[in-house]
Amino acid sequence: MYTLVIYDIPDDxxxxxxxxxxxxxxxxxxxxxxxxGRISSGIKKELVAALERIMKKNDGNVKIYxxxxxxxxxxxxxxxxxxxxxxxxxxx
Numbered sequence: 001m002y003t004l005v006i007y008d009i010p011d012d013x014x015x016x017x018x019x020x021x022x023x024x025x026x027x028x029x030x031x032x033x034x035x036x037g038r039i040s041s042g043i044k045k046e047l048v049a050a051l052e053r054i055m056k057k058n059d060g061n062v063k064i065y066x067x068x069x070x071x072x073x074x075x076x077x078x079x080x081x082x083x084x085x086x087x088x089x090x091x092x
Contacts, residue, residue: 002037003037004064005027009059009060010059021054022035044064
């Protein structure tokens with residue numbers, strides 16, 4: 001199953017921590033505040049626990065979606081995502 005994590009975090013440092021957690025658990029950047037990938041249910045449970053710990057006393061919101069293969073095939077992707085990193089723009 002495909003896991004999608006999206007977040008709305010006002011604090012730059014916390015946003016970076018959320019991004020790092022997503023990467024550590026094998027998810028790839030889809031957009032600035034969106035990560036996705038195929039991970040096992042066990043890894044997903046660990047991901048949820050890590051995100052819950054970090055969000056416990058912080059402002060912001062994290063949403064985690066499970067998307068089945070049938071629905072994933074219905075994805076419509078328009079254009080190319082543009083990310084900013086250290087003052088530079090690059091395509092992913």
